[in-house]
Amino acid sequence: MTTPTVTEEERRGSAPAALRRSLRAGLQQFLAFASLLVIFVFFSIVSPNFFNYGNVTNILFSTVVIGTLALGTTFVIITGGIDLSVGTGMALCAVISGVLIVDLGVPMPLGVLGAILFGGLIGLVNGLNVAVLGLPPFIATLAMMMVAAGLALVLSNSAPIYFDQTPSYIDISIGSIIPGTDFPNAVLILALAAVVAGVLLNKSVLGRYTYSIGSNEEATALSGIDVRRWKILIYTFAGLFTGLAGVMISARLGSAQPATGLGYELEAIAAVVVGGTSLSGGKGSILGTVIGALIISVINNGLQIMLIPQEWQDVILGCVILLAVYADRARKRAT
Amino acid sequence: MSEPLLLEARGVGKSFPGVRALQDMHLDLRRGEVLALVGENGAGKSTLMKLLSGIYTPDEGEFFLHGEPLRVTGPRDALQQGISIIHQEFNLMPDLTVAQNIFIGREPRAGRVFLGERALDARAAELLDRLHLPLHPRERVGDLTVAKQQMVEIAKALSYDPRVLIMDEPTAALNDAEVRVLHDLIRRFRSPDTGVIYISHRMDELKAITDRITVIRDGRYVDTLDTAGTTTPEVIARMVGREIAGDAGPEGVRAGRETVLSVQGLSTKALLRDVSFELREGEILGFAGLMGAGRTEVARALVGADPVESGTVTLRGKPVRLTSPAEAAKHRIGYLSEDRKHLGLLLEQDVTANVVLSSIRERFQSFGFVRAKAMRARSEELVDKLRIRTPSVDQTTKFLSGGNQQKVVIAKWLVKDCDVLIFDEPTRGIDVGAKEEIYRLLNDLATEGKSIIMISSELPEVLRMSHRVLVMSEGRVTGELDAAEATQESVMHYATMRPETEAVS
Numbered sequence: 001m002t003t004p005t006v007t008e009e010e011r012r013g014s015a016p017a018a019l020r021r022s023l024r025a026g027l028q029q030f031l032a033f034a035s036l037l038v039i040f041v042f043f044s045i046v047s048p049n050f051f052n053y054g055n056v057t058n059i060l061f062s063t064v065v066i067g068t069l070a071l072g073t074t075f076v077i078i079t080g081g082i083d084l085s086v087g088t089g090m091a092l093c094a095v096i097s098g099v100l101i102v103d104l105g106v107p108m109p110l111g112v113l114g115a116i117l118f119g120g121l122i123g124l125v126n127g128l129n130v131a132v133l134g135l136p137p138f139i140a141t142l143a144m145m146m147v148a149a150g151l152a153l154v155l156s157n158s159a160p161i162y163f164d165q166t167p168s169y170i171d172i173s174i175g176s177i178i179p180g181t182d183f184p185n186a187v188l189i190l191a192l193a194a195v196v197a198g199v200l201l202n203k204s205v206l207g208r209y210t211y212s213i214g215s216n217e218e219a220t221a222l223s224g225i226d227v228r229r230w231k232i233l234i235y236t237f238a239g240l241f242t243g244l245a246g247v248m249i250s251a252r253l254g255s256a257q258p259a260t261g262l263g264y265e266l267e268a269i270a271a272v273v274v275g276g277t278s279l280s281g282g283k284g285s286i287l288g289t290v291i292g293a294l295i296i297s298v299i300n301n302g303l304q305i306m307l308i309p310q311e312w313q314d315v316i317l318g319c320v321i322l323l324a325v326y327a328d329r330a331r332k333r334a335t
Numbered sequence: 336m337s338e339p340l341l342l343e344a345r346g347v348g349k350s351f352p353g354v355r356a357l358q359d360m361h362l363d364l365r366r367g368e369v370l371a372l373v374g375e376n377g378a379g380k381s382t383l384m385k386l387l388s389g390i391y392t393p394d395e396g397e398f399f400l401h402g403e404p405l406r407v408t409g410p411r412d413a414l415q416q417g418i419s420i421i422h423q424e425f426n427l428m429p430d431l432t433v434a435q436n437i438f439i440g441r442e443p444r445a446g447r448v449f450l451g452e453r454a455l456d457a458r459a460a461e462l463l464d465r466l467h468l469p470l471h472p473r474e475r476v477g478d479l480t481v482a483k484q485q486m487v488e489i490a491k492a493l494s495y496d497p498r499v500l501i502m503d504e505p506t507a508a509l510n511d512a513e514v515r516v517l518h519d520l521i522r523r524f525r526s527p528d529t530g531v532i533y534i535s536h537r538m539d540e541l542k543a544i545t546d547r548i549t550v551i552r553d554g555r556y557v558d559t560l561d562t563a564g565t566t567t568p569e570v571i572a573r574m575v576g577r578e579i580a581g582d583a584g585p586e587g588v589r590a591g592r593e594t595v596l597s598v599q600g601l602s603t604k605a606l607l608r609d610v611s612f613e614l615r616e617g618e619i620l621g622f623a624g625l626m627g628a629g630r631t632e633v634a635r636a637l638v639g640a641d642p643v644e645s646g647t648v649t650l651r652g653k654p655v656r657l658t659s660p661a662e663a664a665k666h667r668i669g670y671l672s673e674d675r676k677h678l679g680l681l682l683e684q685d686v687t688a689n690v691v692l693s694s695i696r697e698r699f700q701s702f703g704f705v706r707a708k709a710m711r712a713r714s715e716e717l718v719d720k721l722r723i724r725t726p727s728v729d730q731t732t733k734f735l736s737g738g739n740q741q742k743v744v745i746a747k748w749l750v751k752d753c754d755v756l757i758f759d760e761p762t763r764g765i766d767v768g769a770k771e772e773i774y775r776l777l778n779d780l781a782t783e784g785k786s787i788i789m790i791s792s793e794l795p796e797v798l799r800m801s802h803r804v805l806v807m808s809e810g811r812v813t814g815e816l817d818a819a820e821a822t823q824e825s826v827m828h829y830a831t832m833r834p835e836t837e838a839v840s
Contacts, residue, residue: 225692
């Protein structure tokens with residue numbers, strides 16, 4: 001009988017280390033939240049118009065579109081992929097919603113459902129291209145980004161579709177179901193979507209496999225998991241959020257704007273990355289993404305209130321994203 | 336006093352954490368000779384190569400070139416001092432031309448900035464002509480056959496006008512005719528000022544091209560023999576001549592048991608040719624062979640991880656088509672990869688996530704949601720059963736030792752309740768104590784009735800654990816031995832057999 005010897009690795013991985021690591025994981029969420037708080041306090045101090053009910057509601061409201069897109073993008077990025085099609089895909093879904101409800105007279109709830117499912121269809125095509133044809137996600141979704149941008153213009157004859165005749169559609173976003181307030185429904189819908197995404201990512205089989213594929217796709221496949229099938233499902237699921245974002249943005253604007261959308265995908269990716277999700281896959285959280293989206297819209301809003309010109313706002317936001325990701329990397333290297 | 340040796344190693348040693356890769360190594364290469372260097376996998380050949388190319392520096396001992404102490408600071412320095420090494424794996428850029436590959440890093444310039452493509456091609460043409468190589472400087476390397484790519488490597492190595500040429504398994508991918516071309520090239524290179532170290536396992540080739548054979552084993556020098564005056568069994572005996580580690584043989588007799596898995600005529604485009612074997616219930620079937628013999632490829636083709644050209648798989652009498660690892664897992668066949676870190680584990684995830692990975696859908700979910708408590712409980716049970724040393728099941732697997740990581744992978748397949756388990760190098764990179772535990776575990780699994788294929792490059796391990804041994808060489812099965820017949824000598828005999836030139840037993 002040989003006596004098992006305790007190796008160096010095991011000593012390093014002993015109980016205090018495990019404790020330190022779980023603290024560290026909590027710390028990451030905490031740090032993201034703390035930086036959000038710091039930015040928030042900063043703007044509250046420098047601008048008297050920043051911290052009040054109206055403006056905070058405004059910030060939350062302006063987070064809705066990017067936040068919704070970022071939720072779906074989080075899943076894709078955790079698998080180690082990327083989705084560039086969510087911005088123009090969102091515009092296409094908005095147009096689909098307009099065509100269904102305004103042009104074809106489909107009942108409003110069915111139109112909304114149709115737009116969301118159409119987002120799922122976009123995701124399905126992305127998933128098939130990535131998982132079955134084996135295209136790199138960057139290329140597959142770049143192509144989809146162009147296709148969606150074009151289709152949105154084709155289906156709308158390059159003109160906005162107005163929802164004037166269906167005020168109930170507009171209320172999806174700017175109406176309020178909380179009696180006696182003007183708190184927009186859109187924020188509640190984002191919160192609900194985030195909870196659904198969070199529960200699925202953490203508690204469902206789909207979520208488990210999302211992390212597994214991102215951690216080590218080949219090991220996951222060799223473990224007997226049908227990686228192709230799950231990737232298709234994950235992209236499809238992420239696409240539903242694109243559809244939802246299409247509904248939210250068109251309800252908020254009161255119209256489906258076919259030429260918008262480009263650039264939203266990059267802001268969504270920025271929100272995910274600022275929220276601590278790793279672009280190399282395997283790591284990330286919905287809470288992080290929500291915080292990341294909030295950080296971006298707080299900065300946008302605060303700079304606007306400080307009357308900083310739009311051009312400089314972009315410069316500053318870009319620098320903040322660099323700083324956030326750099327800080328995240330530096331912290332990971334240190335541990 | 337005779338002329339100094341061309342290259343000499345005296346008492347060279349090199350250690351890595353936990354391993355003495357080389358100790359007290361001797362080697363002498365005379366002027367104008369071709370010296371064979373032979374030894375089993377892991378005997379220390381590649382460590383020696385890396386010392387000579389300056390990738391490692393020796394802990395002790397010295398090298399001498401022409402009687403002068405030799406210190407090599409890196410691959411470039413080695414080339415400048417006259418030592419060219421052709422590694423088994425090609426270092427070629429497939430999208431560049433032959434000429435660009437040969438002179439990479441030494442491109443003639445036109446002016447300070449621009450490359451002199453014409454001068455480059457002219458120099459390459461001159462070199463290829465001098466070496467009698469049928470290559471064109473402007474051909475894209477990626478379009479060439481493996482044999483021609485090998486020629487590019489040789490041209491590149493010889494373009495440095497080396498005094499010592501070292502070739503690591505240069506014929507592994509070549510057919511007989513191509514081997515002859517290579518040997519002609521070596522004969523032309525050989526001159527009173529130069530020498531060749533030729534690493535190979537093919538005994539017939541050693542006879543054809545080498546003057547002397549140096550045998551090393553377990554990082555030590557064993558003997559040097561005159562090729563002309565020695566026989567293949569003599570060389571093999573020196574290669575394997577160590578005692579079998581441990582004493583316990585395989586437990587029980589499996590001769591009369593039911594056949595669980597039967598593979599007939601398995602072939603792949605890449606390597607495998609007509610591989611057939613049967614696996615019985617409760618049996619440990621060892622797969623032996625040298626590096627590149629195709630053992631891992633059999634496992635991967637069997638579970639559907641790599642495409643199969645032809646062949647049938649029968650499971651308990653029923654033909655099955657295993658087109659993906661998912662399909663194989665459904666039929667309760669699990670493959671534990673040799674490359675634990677890249678193909679076996681989710682290193683960044685905790686023990687539980689890894690242990691349940693294969694079985695989440697059938698055991699740990701309800702309505703699409705995972706049952707975290709059940710997963711945790713099962714994971715803790717397995718940690719106890721396999722004695723996985725980890726502070727908790729929440730530990731990230733990358734912090735576990737190699738042996739414990741291996742046990743986590745085994746646990747994954749036990750949770751899946753597989754009938755057939757294919758272990759590829761189950762004890763690679765793990766310490767002696769943990770090895771014994773893995774052996775015990777394999778024996779226990781076989782006793783429980785699981786059927787096990789064990790692929791291993793450590794011959795003593797194969798001999799000790801297997802009820803039967805299947806020996807492969809160059810993508811074919813060259814021998815099948817019962818535990819009683821299997822000895823180091825008999826296995827090495829089949830493992831070094833060239834299937835084209837000798838009859839399959």
